[in-house]
Amino acid sequence: MGDPISPAPAVVSDGDQYTFANVDRLLELERLRCIQAIFDPASRRLLDACGVAPGARCLEIGAGAGSIALWLAERAGNQGEVIAVDLDAAFLRPLLANASGVRIVEGEARAVLAPSRFDLVHVRYVLVHNADWEALLDATVASLKPGAALVIEEPDFTVAKAAFGRDAGAFDRVNAAIRTMFREAAKDPALGVRLPAALEQRGLRVERAENAAPLCRGGEPVAAMMAMSTRQLRDKYLATGVVRDDDLDGYLRFAADPASWGVYYATVSVLARKRALQ
Numbered sequence: 001m002g003d004p005i006s007p008a009p010a011v012v013s014d015g016d017q018y019t020f021a022n023v024d025r026l027l028e029l030e031r032l033r034c035i036q037a038i039f040d041p042a043s044r045r046l047l048d049a050c051g052v053a054p055g056a057r058c059l060e061i062g063a064g065a066g067s068i069a070l071w072l073a074e075r076a077g078n079q080g081e082v083i084a085v086d087l088d089a090a091f092l093r094p095l096l097a098n099a100s101g102v103r104i105v106e107g108e109a110r111a112v113l114a115p116s117r118f119d120l121v122h123v124r125y126v127l128v129h130n131a132d133w134e135a136l137l138d139a140t141v142a143s144l145k146p147g148a149a150l151v152i153e154e155p156d157f158t159v160a161k162a163a164f165g166r167d168a169g170a171f172d173r174v175n176a177a178i179r180t181m182f183r184e185a186a187k188d189p190a191l192g193v194r195l196p197a198a199l200e201q202r203g204l205r206v207e208r209a210e211n212a213a214p215l216c217r218g219g220e221p222v223a224a225m226m227a228m229s230t231r232q233l234r235d236k237y238l239a240t241g242v243v244r245d246d247d248l249d250g251y252l253r254f255a256a257d258p259a260s261w262g263v264y265y266a267t268v269s270v271l272a273r274k275r276a277l278q
Helices: 026-048 067-076 131-143 168-182 191-201 219-234 236-239 245-256
Strands: 057-061 080-088 104-107 118-124 144-156 161-164 205-212 213-216 261-262 266-273
Touching: 026 067, 026 144, 026 205, 026 219, 026 266, 057 067, 057 213, 067 104, 067 118, 067 168, 080 236, 131 168, 131 191, 144 191, 161 168, 168 236, 168 245, 191 205, 191 266, 213 219, 219 245, 236 245
Parallel strands: 057 080, 057 118, 080 104, 118 144
Antiparallel strands: 144 266, 161 261, 205 266, 213 261
């Protein structure tokens, strides 16, 4: 089932500290499952377009709670292999521990990014948490076999804005704090829109590039998920100096109010393919 892999320790530099490190674990699992419920259908559609063949060797970077890795394993079949890598694999094990053809690796993605190893790699909401995202992208591209596909989905927080709501001002101030938090950590809050050009610069052929920035009513799934993020990252938002406690309370009211409307962020999704050898 492929080459042996020794899990790397889950150690990152201060500049690459995962945004959701050291948060409430039960709420984090709920947040990850909410992300899966919202975004898995679009992710599966792009992955289906890649043509996941039986016997494929696949990699899921930042596998979260494991739903996409399990879906890939069902398509790769018993002759395939899916590696699900995450800095914290605890949320993966309940779903994937007994899944056929799935290998869980706890640690950094670089532990498994051997050259020309994979037929398909999927990355969702990972690069944005890395200050040195270009080096991680370089290693990911190098890990693709000739002709292999890469699906990357990353956010653009710069499009977030209130459209209507009693707490619209608080909503916009918290969005400013989110952007500041990323920038102060040397991370790019608009990383998503840079993906197509970044992949082309690395010699890949971009087959699809999509940008989804839904306008959501308070209480809808995206609003509820971002409210969870705000509860988890409250102290980090406050540390920017851009917001106060009452702003964060206002954001949570906005996200719960069915009379409010806002854009919480955009997701840029790119399907690109490594050129086949001539």
